[in-house]
Amino acid sequence: MSRPARQALLAVTVALLAAWVLLPLVLIALASFTPRSQLYAWPRPLLPQPWSAETMRFFFQAQGVLPSTLNSLLVAALTIALSVAIGAPAGYALSRFRFPGREAFRLGILATKMFPATILAVPLAVAFIRWGLYDTLWGVAFVHTALALPFTIIITMSVFLGVPLELEEAAMTLGCSRLQAFRRVALPIALPGLAAAAIFTFVLSWNEVFAATILTLRNRTLPALVMNAVGAAGAPLDYRFAAGFFMIVPALIIILLIRRYLLTLWGVTVR
Amino acid sequence: MATIKLQRVRKQFGRVVAVDDVSLEIGDGEFMVLLGPSGCGKTTVLRCLAGLERVDAGRVYIGGRDVTDWPPARREIAMVFQSYAVFPHMTVFDNIAFGLRMRRLPAAQVRQRVEEGAALLQIDHLLGRYPAQLSGGQRQRVAVARAIVMRPQVLLMDEPLSNLDALLRLQMRAELKRLHGEVRSTTVYVTHDQVEALSLGERIAVMKDGRIVQCDTPARVYDTPVNQFVGGFIGNPPMNFLEAVLRREESRQVVEVAGVRIPADGRVPADASGAVLLGIRPEHIAVALQPVQDGIPARVLVLEPVGPQQLLTVEVGGAVLKVTTAVEFHAAGGSRVWLRFDPARIRLMDARTGQALPSG
Numbered sequence A: 001m002s003r004p005a006r007q008a009l010l011a012v013t014v015a016l017l018a019a020w021v022l023l024p025l026v027l028i029a030l031a032s033f034t035p036r037s038q039l040y041a042w043p044r045p046l047l048p049q050p051w052s053a054e055t056m057r058f059f060f061q062a063q064g065v066l067p068s069t070l071n072s073l074l075v076a077a078l079t080i081a082l083s084v085a086i087g088a089p090a091g092y093a094l095s096r097f098r099f100p101g102r103e104a105f106r107l108g109i110l111a112t113k114m115f116p117a118t119i120l121a122v123p124l125a126v127a128f129i130r131w132g133l134y135d136t137l138w139g140v141a142f143v144h145t146a147l148a149l150p151f152t153i154i155i156t157m158s159v160f161l162g163v164p165l166e167l168e169e170a171a172m173t174l175g176c177s178r179l180q181a182f183r184r185v186a187l188p189i190a191l192p193g194l195a196a197a198a199i200f201t202f203v204l205s206w207n208e209v210f211a212a213t214i215l216t217l218r219n220r221t222l223p224a225l226v227m228n229a230v231g232a233a234g235a236p237l238d239y240r241f242a243a244g245f246f247m248i249v250p251a252l253i254i255i256l257l258i259r260r261y262l263l264t265l266w267g268v269t270v271r
Numbered sequence B: 001m002a003t004i005k006l007q008r009v010r011k012q013f014g015r016v017v018a019v020d021d022v023s024l025e026i027g028d029g030e031f032m033v034l035l036g037p038s039g040c041g042k043t044t045v046l047r048c049l050a051g052l053e054r055v056d057a058g059r060v061y062i063g064g065r066d067v068t069d070w071p072p073a074r075r076e077i078a079m080v081f082q083s084y085a086v087f088p089h090m091t092v093f094d095n096i097a098f099g100l101r102m103r104r105l106p107a108a109q110v111r112q113r114v115e116e117g118a119a120l121l122q123i124d125h126l127l128g129r130y131p132a133q134l135s136g137g138q139r140q141r142v143a144v145a146r147a148i149v150m151r152p153q154v155l156l157m158d159e160p161l162s163n164l165d166a167l168l169r170l171q172m173r174a175e176l177k178r179l180h181g182e183v184r185s186t187t188v189y190v191t192h193d194q195v196e197a198l199s200l201g202e203r204i205a206v207m208k209d210g211r212i213v214q215c216d217t218p219a220r221v222y223d224t225p226v227n228q229f230v231g232g233f234i235g236n237p238p239m240n241f242l243e244a245v246l247r248r249e250e251s252r253q254v255v256e257v258a259g260v261r262i263p264a265d266g267r268v269p270a271d272a273s274g275a276v277l278l279g280i281r282p283e284h285i286a287v288a289l290q291p292v293q294d295g296i297p298a299r300v301l302v303l304e305p306v307g308p309q310q311l312l313t314v315e316v317g318g319a320v321l322k323v324t325t326a327v328e329f330h331a332a333g334g335s336r337v338w339l340r341f342d343p344a345r346i347r348l349m350d351a352r353t354g355q356a357l358p359s360g
Helices: A002-033 A056-061 A064-098 A102-114 A117-131 A137-162 A165-173 A179-205 A210-215 A224-229 A237-263 B040-050 B092-103 B107-120 B136-148 B167-185 B194-200 B218-223 B230-234
Strands: B004-013 B018-026 B030-037 B057-062 B077-080 B154-158 B186-192 B203-208 B211-216 B242-248 B252-257 B258-264 B274-280 B285-290 B298-304 B308-316 B319-325 B336-341 B347-348
Touching: A002 A237, A002 B274, A056 A237, A064 A102, A064 A137, A064 A179, A064 A224, A117 A210, A137 A179, A137 A210, A165 A179, A179 A224, A179 A237, A179 B092, A210 A224, A224 A237, A237 B211, B004 B040, B018 B040, B018 B057, B018 B211, B018 B230, B030 B040, B030 B194, B040 B057, B040 B077, B040 B186, B077 B107, B077 B136, B092 B136, B092 B186, B107 B218, B136 B167, B154 B336, B167 B194, B186 B194, B194 B218, B203 B218, B203 B230, B211 B218, B211 B230, B218 B308, B230 B242, B230 B274, B230 B347, B242 B319, B242 B347, B252 B274, B298 B319
Parallel strands: B030 B186, B030 B203, B077 B154, B154 B186
Antiparallel strands: B004 B018, B004 B057, B203 B211, B242 B252, B242 B274, B252 B258, B274 B347, B285 B336, B298 B308, B298 B336, B308 B319
C-alpha cells in the first residue's frame, strides 16, 4: 500500500473510533439541552431549538437527586482519602525497594482487577449487613477503595519512579532522616502526580454503579439512584439524558486534565 | 575536618561482592581520589562512607569516631552526586540553604553562608532561579555550593564532572582544586577518569574488583605501578607491555626484549630470572629513523598528530606499542624505525601474575 493510502486508511480508522466514543456523548449532551416537548417529537431536530435548560432543571428537581449527588461526593472524598493513604505507600515501596515477592505483588495487584465483582456481590452484601456497613457511605467507600487501589498503586509507583532516589539521598546527606527526606523532597515533587491519582480515583468512584446499587437502599449515590430510576421506575427520556450528561461531565473534564499521567501509567511516556 | 579510616569494609549486593575487605586511612584535610573502571566498587566505598549503604562487615571511622551504624545525617558529611541531585522544586538559594536550615541555623546566618558559598562558586547572580532554568555547569556549581556551605567534616564527591562537556570539565576541575585549597575539607573523590585523578588527588587509591590495588601519590602511581592493571589503566595512552626474558649475564642482570639486552641491575631481586613483562610508558621510548646501537627494530603502523605531540603506533614482533614523539617527527606507514627504551624507566613485572617485581 502506498504511503498516502496508508495514511488515509489510518485517518479513517481513527475517525471511526473517535466517532464510536464521541457520538453518543455529543447526542446525550445535545438532548439534555433540548426542551422536553421536542425530545418526544419525531423527526427530532439534531440541534436543540431553542437551547433550553428545562431538561436539566427537571432532573435536578427530581426526588433524591441532590442528596444523592452529595452522597456521591462524600463517598468519592472518602475513597480518595483511603486509597491515597493505602495506595501511595505501596506505590512508593514498589518504586524504591527490591524485596522478595515484589513481582508477585505487582502481578497480584493487577490480578485483583480480573476478578469479577459480580461474584462478590451477594457475600459482600451479607457481610456488610452483618458488620453494620450495609446502606452506609463508608461501606460504599470501602468497596470503591478496593476497586481503585490497583490504579492508585500503579499510578503512584510511576510517579515516585519519576523522582530520582538520589534526591532523597542528597537530602539525607544534608541532615534529613529518611522520613524527612521523603516529606521535604520526594513528596513535594510527587504532589502533582499524586493529585492525578486522587482525581482518577474520584472519577472511578463517581461513576461506579454496581457496588453502589447492591450495597445501598436509602443512601444512594447518584449512579445508583439513576440506575434505579431508569431500571425500576422507568424514568422519562429527559431524566435519562440529563442524568447521563451530568455524570459524564466531571469525568470528561478530569480525564482531560490528567491524560498525561494516564499515558505514563506503565512507565512509558507518550507525548 | 577529620581523618577517615575504613577498616576491612565489605559490602555485597546479592552474590556480587562490591567492596571486598577494603582498608584505607585518609588524613585530615587530604584530597583522596578513588580511581577505577566502572563496577570496581569505588562508588560503593563512597556510599558506605556517606552512610547511604550499610557495610556488611568492617568499621568506618570519621574523626576518630566509629560511625559505622550512624545514619548519613549524623556523620557531618556532605556529598556531591554524579547527577547533581539538585532539588527541582526549590530555588538555588533554597537548595544551598537546605542543609543549613535542617541544622536550624538562624535565618541571618543561613543567608550569610549561602551568599558566601554562592560567591565562592560564582553563582551569586542565580540565587532566585529554579534548577530547570540553569545549565548543567551551573547546576553542578549549585550542588558543590550546597555541600560546601555545610562546612562538612568530610566532603564526598561521586564523579562530579562526568556529566559536563570537555571544556567545562577542565575549568571545573581546576576550580575544585582551588576550592579544596580554600576550604581544606577532607575530600574523597570518586572518578574513572585517570587524568582527573592525577590532577586532583594528593593520593590516589586505584581500585579493581572491589579491592584497592595501589594507594599512593599520583607521581608514584604513575611512575611505579604495582602491577600490569595499574600501568595499563593510568596514562593516556597507557603503559606499553612487552614479553621479555630476565637473565644473568656474567655479573650483570639484563632483560632481553626483541633480541636487545637492556641492563636491569638493581631494579629486580638478584636471583630473579625467567619470563617477565616489560612495562614502558610511551614518553620513555626514543625513536630513530636509522639503525642505532641496541635499537629495537619496529614497523610503523600509524602516526597521529595530537596537538603538542604525536602519537606513533608501531609493531614489534607481533606486539603493538604506542610511542609519543615530537611534532617534527615524520615516518611513513610501513617504514622501519628503531626504538630505544630508557633503562631507568622500565618496569618489570611477573609474566604470570602481572605483579611488579620488587626492586633489588
